[in-house]
Amino acid sequence: MAYQALYRVWRSQRFEDIVGQKAVTQTLKNAIMQHKTSHAYLFTGPRGTGKTSAAKIFAKAINCPNSVDGEPCNECTICKEITEGRLNDVIEIDAASNNGVEEIRDIRDKAKYAPTQAEYKIYIVDEVHMLSTGAFNALLKTLEEPPKNVIFILATTEPHKIPLTIISRTQRFDFKRIGTQDIVDHLAHILIDSSLKYEEQALYTIARAAEGGMRDALSILDQALSFSEDEVTLADALQVTGSLTFEMMDRYISACLSGDVEQGLETLEVILNSGTEASRFLEDILLYCRDLLMYQQAPKLLEGKTGTITDAFKDLAKQTAPERIYQLIQILSDTQNEIRFTNHATIYLEVGTVKLAQGNRSIVSTTAVSPATGAADPEAVTELKAQIQKLQQEVELLKKNGAAPAQETAKAPARQQAANRNSLKIPTERVYQVLRDATREHLIKVKDVWEDLLQMMSVTQRAMLKASEPVAGSPTSIVLAFDYEIVCARASGDDEIQLAIQNNLSKLIDYAPTIVCITRDSWPNLRKTFIQQNKDGQSETPEVDVLEAEGDIQLIAEDSEENDSASRQEIVDEAVTMFGSEIVEVVND
Known part of the structure; x- marks a missing residue:
């Protein structure tokens, strides 16, 4: 038999096998035992948390003639056929590729017929948020007045995209991210059952990289087994996930905390040259700083669970004040946000490293008192006195030159006038040209598809156009009025966004006008x-x-x-x- 991936081999076949979703599975089991099942369910949650598996187990349990305590027997013909996907009364539909009105109408028509083999006909609609508006409307009537012995199970990772009229007609179950410890325990169970060796720290590394998804964890474990020849080691897990070694993190944070900018940048270069991605680097360093803080406050909760407790780690935790760690986490979080929309993440990482290393100078309390002994540091006290003296001198200088602030204030109108002179230039003649040929039909056409057009644009382009509105249209051009001058200036100089509007409008209404950008204030x-x-x-x-x-x-x-x-x-x-x-x-x- 051909090799099967671990997540397929170890797919849950009973409610008890589903990891980390006790509240959901217990509720479904009780509903089956008490014969209080609903006609429609909505399973929501992140990827790989057991939504589709729970739907198939529910279909087996409610149709199994030998069900015990709400669990399927997995031995009868119905259970086996559902597991293998051969039972005609359990229909799995991928809404991503069957999202039209006709497909849903077909389901609605076939749902009227009674089940042929099982007691209930089950429709499992995966990624239901991908259905079109028309398809949702077609499904709505069936959910409102469902045929007898028909159950719909809708699964999605994005419940906010589902109309409230659909949600209100279903029982909603939210699948949460699976805890790191639960993932580690399940991976250990699989490896022990398979008679494979492993290092516990390697499992923690895999579990962290999976970000709460069991399917992702099993896929990473599969890679690690292939890479390490049937033994999961920490080094191999770090290689497969692209995570940092604990020694690298110790060295990097130590350099930052000691204010050694050069050493911090050199360590960063070594880490990036080893193939670590910027996003993975920041996630690992953030978790490391979190662990430092936890070890300071509750060391027993951390020891033996993460594998990060090295001697250097313990020394850093003892020598670093909590305020300094808060600052590290804030700078890392800001850097994480900055690299999301750039192709030059290394630049932001280097700048962030400099901030981390120099941040010690802005937190005087961190160096003034030793966290380990509570005694005052003489050098820090001297530095404090020097800073206070310098501040006093600056205050005296300000008192003597009291007219300086007024002079600065007097310059403000001049700066404002200069700014006004440099404000956006409105393309008046282009607007007049559009208005000479403007027709109501062209404007209405664009307004009718404006929301659809926004959904077809990229995230950045959509954010810019959210603050705009079409106000006039001719056979060749449309005028867009923007709420903010800075957005208007950026859009008018962005050839890509204008080309995207033309291309997408041509797809929607066979109309590819040029774009004239103005501010909303200038339009009247x-x-x-x-x-x-x-x-x-x-x-x-x-x-x-x-x-x-x-x-x-x-x-x-x-x-x-x-x-x-x-x-x-x-x-x-x-x-x-x-x-x-x-x-x-x-x-x-």
Whole structure:
């Protein structure tokens, strides 16, 4: 028989086999025993936490003729066929590839027929958040009035994408991330059962890298076994997961805590050259700092559980004040956020290392008192006195030069005026060109698909366009009004975002306009000036004033003896064509 991955071989076949989800499994077992099962369930939680396994076990337990205490026997024909995926009454559907209305309608039609072999017909819909809006609407009626002996089990990793109307018609079970210790115990059980040797510290390394997912842990264990020839060692686990060795972390943090910038940067270079990814490096160092803090406050909870208790680690924990560790964690967290959207993570790591090493200077309390003895450090006291004297001198200087702050304040308007001169330049002529050819149909078309367009953009592009709105459209261009000037300036100079808008609009409505970016504050004046210029360009036209009242555009036409009705009607028709009859009101005074 061909080799099977560990996560397939050791897939849970009973509720008791599911690790770390006691509350969920006990509730489902009790419901089966008491015959109080629902017609629809929603299983949510991170990947690899047992959602699909629990759904298949539930399907077996509720249909098993030999069920005992809510558990399937796994010996009868029905249990075996469900395990092998051959029972026609248990249907597994991947919503990622079957997310259309027609597929759900097909399910709804077939659900009306009674089960042929088992007592209940079970539909397991995996990654249900991938269904389209139409598909959810098609599923809604079936969940509201389900056929007899039919149960739906919906599984997802992103419950926030599921309509509330669907969630309210299901029993929701949240699968939590599996604890590190639970993963380690399960991995140890598998290795002992397979008669394989292992080092306990290696299992902790694998469990941490799995981030609460049992399937990920089993996949990493599979790699480690292949790499280490049927014995899981710590060194091999570190190689497979890309984690840092404890010696490397000891050396790096020691350099940072001692303020040795050069040593810290050299250690960082060695770590990165060994192939460690920036994100993995930061995760390991953050966990190391967390362990330092825990060892200081509750050493018994940490010893023997993580494998990080080296002599250097103990020395660092004794010599470092908690405030200094808090600072390390804050700097590392900030660096972790900064590298998420960059292709030059090494730069941020190097800057972060310098901050870590120099941070000791800003926490005087860390060096003034020895954490181990509580006695004052003479050198630190001397440094404190020098700093206090320097601060006193600066205060005296400020008192003597009391006019300096006022002078600085006086310069502020000048700086503000300079900033205003450098503000964004609005492309007035391009906007007027769009307004000359603008039609209501083009604007409505873009507005109707605007939300769909945003979902097709990248995360960064979507964030920029969230603060914008299409306000005018012609056959060749659209005008976007942005809430913030800085975002408007960035979008107008970003060729990629303009190309993305054109490409995605062409897919949605076969319309690929160029983009003109303006600020929302400038839009009323641009529109008013354009209409005024058009009025002035005609010999006999009414005076037209453009006002905004609660988002609606009101055109107030003032009659005069010289104006004839034909000219007035032409201006009104132009306004209706440009902005739409729904938002234009003509008032004759």
